[in-house]
Amino acid sequence: MSVRPNVQLQILEAFNFRHATKVFDPDRKISDADFETILEAGRLSPTSFGHEPFKILVIQSPDKRELLREFSWGANGMMNGSSGQLGTASHFGIILASTAATMTAGSDYLQDHYRKVKQLPEDVIELFNGAYGKFQSTDHRITTEREITDWSGKQAYIVLANMMTTAALMGIDSCPIEGFDMELTTQTLAEHFGVDISKWKPAVMFAFGYRASDPQFPKTRRPMAETVNWF
Template sequence: MTERTITSKEIVNAFRFRHATKEFDPTRTISDDDFNTILEAARLSPSSCGYEAWKFLVVQNREFREELKEISWGAQGQLPTASHFVIILARTMEDTKYDSDYVRNQMINVQGYPEEVFEQIKGSYKAFQEEGLKLLENERTMLDWAGKQTYIALANMMTVAAMLGIDSCPIEGFDLEKVQQLLAEKDLLEGGKLAVSVMVAFGYRAGEPKREKRRKLMEEIVQWIE
């Protein structure tokens, strides 16, 4: 069996196809195979130091979505109509600090480093967090760093969805404190080890975009240094 090669034109067309879908066709559901492919794109995404400091909540419960809708002004059209709705969480400083139990488990049991090797490279993580990016100045700085990683996964999920002909919409329009509180009440934050980063909805558009996609010219945003 010959594997099919994706062409450059198909990749660009997928990016042209993708738009921030405000309302989906509620009668259409993404297949399990396709949505698992989208989740696999998230799982295989790169992250700083290989920490994978994220978690993905797939919210299919309609009552839960209604609760979210009350405190997510930017998801009023998506929450009731999306085939799948995902809240992406970032790990807090308790887990992402270089000497945490989470990091030790991630490096030894997930990445497969021998314990003695981990002990050697832990010093590099310490220097990176303390001196390189000065991440340990406060908990918010560390959370913002972890949040940056979640956006890599977010972008990969949306790109893969577009290549499958599936629409999406990234969502930052929500009351952070209230969403955080709601998830804490439902015991979804692992006792404070997770925090809300961003949301994203997936489905099939109810109608075509009202505006043509517009972007700056390549020469306006790219500078070659040779």
């Protein structure tokens, strides 16, 4: 694959363009083709061991979005006196993280994933089981329900980061959202969205669309010298 001219400039322009959009223009909608590209960037994202411990829920029904409003303070507009991302975003959703029920080393789910998705031969599956088992039990010591779900959540953030970068490259705005009650969101997903919460837990919400107005403040970050150490 050849690198397009000025790709470095395009990337930096996209990252400077992107900001956590709190209010979108409700009259501007992302085209189906553009959002499919955003979703494909998420689907193709890397995950630890290639286990893909995430699922993307896209919530377009206004009634379904309203089910989340009361306890999603990061998306309901209470911080800025608007209807928030829930009320204005072209596309809104939640990325779910896999639980220990599927992501524990040796699980039936993973054996099926190795064979049907990764299409690995049996001897390689045996190697994967051993390596991932050591990773969980010894290297990173992620063996409890909370630890494994949190690990899956880390993979979900990689997915969302790639989705947001893809959107920015196309001039589409976005916002990652952690401001929600985890327990109430989990209950709502089970009761109203048919989510099996023994296998999936909410990791992060997201919103995509087109900004209603430009940011009021310039982008601020630590200088490179305070961000990166070379050895």
